[in-house]
Amino acid sequence: MAPKIKDVAKQAGVSVTTVSRVLNGEKYVKDDLKIRVQRAIDELGYTPSHIARSLVRKKTNLIGVIVPDVTSSFYSTILSTIEKTASLNGYNLLVCNIIEDTDKELKYLQVFQQMRVDGIIIMHEKLNDEIRDLINKMSIPIIFSSVKPADQKFISVIIDDYAAAYDATKHLIELGHERIGYIGGDMRDITSGQNRYAGYIRALADHGIALPEAHIRFGDYKTQSGYEMMKEILAQKPHPTAVFAVSDDMAVGAMNCIHDHGLKVPEHLSVIGFDGSQLTEQVRPRLTSMEQPILEMGKVTVDKLLELIEEKEGGPAEDVILQHMLVSRDSCMDVKRGE
């Protein structure tokens, strides 16, 4: 059994009230009593219950986080930054890794509610009606990070996914590519599915390039699906000279598929990814990618959530849109100059 306050009192030879006064840092407690109590606390390994104190303070310093898949390079990096920023501010994380399980998400949101977390961060946007109902009823501050679901009142910390996809596609066009394949996300997702696809389509249209229907596929953001979608695209001859995948993991899957077909990146096929995760530097050729400012996104998410929790004046009233940035590495070839 964990030692209780009365055990401390007994060990120190003082009353429970005295222990309590020492713990609360009250003035006018004699130094020798303080020392005796502190020694008893150390000897017994006593810690005041966070649970009991939470009931009084009405604050738990917990943040609940819903992450779609912690094994993805994007989410593990943003989670790491969220944890770091939260910890620096004295908050601890309850983490739920949902992997497309809405029942689990609903259950976890209820746990967050029961645990009286001070705030919630959600990093996906496939909200079913039950989840939508629940979060709309909650009185806990909620913020979305990297996604912007439709029809909800909460603030998001995101990039402009439409513009970022537009710019990635335009980069390939400016390198002289005209047959540009696309490996998209889940089209039920607005941010990373629909918005990025719309940006791709618009960039092609603005440059007078017809949509290459045979070379457009949709995956689930993971490496394996990038591989499989690329295989289907390569089966459609003539193959494209470039492909844009909307996650780095899928782009790496596509590069591996191209390699396994005896073709070279970028000599035979240019590949551009999306996210700017650490995977871009781990593969050869190094992956050109449309970067989200992942570290900043994690930090700003926590900062904004804390503003909501602490109801600061001038707290966030609207979405925070961070800057995307193309980082050119070795996976795209300039076909105009025949490099």
Next chain:
Amino acid sequence: MAPKIKDVAKQAGVSVTTVSRVLNGEKYVKDDLKIRVQRAIDELGYTPSHIARSLVRKKTNLIGVIVPDVTSSFYSTILSTIEKTASLNGYNLLVCNIIEDTDKELKYLQVFQQMRVDGIIIMHEKLNDEIRDLINKMSIPIIFSSVKPADQKFISVIIDDYAAAYDATKHLIELGHERIGYIGGDMRDITSGQNRYAGYIRALADHGIALPEAHIRFGDYKTQSGYEMMKEILAQKPHPTAVFAVSDDMAVGAMNCIHDHGLKVPEHLSVIGFDGSQLTEQVRPRLTSMEQPILEMGKVTVDKLLELIEEKEGGPAEDVILQHMLVSRDSCMDVKRGE
């Protein structure tokens, strides 16, 4: 403000006692009262406080997890499995990502204690005296996963790191390699530092191969350090024909360095990794690796911790040693046959 039990009572037009009886699932509550209370609960979005109930039940269903670095492919995968297994058993995770910050770890362990977590999982072994003192005093069940620190009373779920490193080295020897470089871990770590190095040394000795001092370096398990250590090894001519790195991330860094020097894996240099993370399949050539059963390790860690928490008869009294397994992919060449 979150709705309270008295708000539910008022909304339902019943007494607080009736709401309480419905919530506790007591018999002899009239069906129409149950329906009215349930409707009020739904309308108000009321949830009973987990905090208040924890005080009564003396159980929080929380597990605290200390993970060294969630962005590493090994730790993100094992964390994902730990979360999944915990969740299936009705437990939720408080996650601390320490990144070599012992002050933070100490603070988090104290938070775990104050939060009255039911159990703690620790996935690193660099315990300073303060941390060692604290965990030895705690009355909370603790289990170590993937590591076995020296001089402590807790159970570990691990592989036999010495034997695994021995077998990885022996694999290279059996392929005909005699100049086998080594990129080790932190030698302050017993499990992944000292034990793996000892296995490597012993395998060489057992096969009459002298220790190639010029080709031995120690990194920090991350891709970048694998790259840098490989660079130093390549500067020592003649370079080895094979290199064993004790994490997949470092092995990938080594492969990238070899590639950037205009050399080919495995034609000029064979590379073998350690862990069996998803990175092994994400790179080309695909990485041969000494696999830890990561998913099983995460699951068994939680299973054993739950046995300790629930004080089951026949609960774990000693370490659980899981099987390692060499998975041969495309990064090692048989130099005997000149393949």
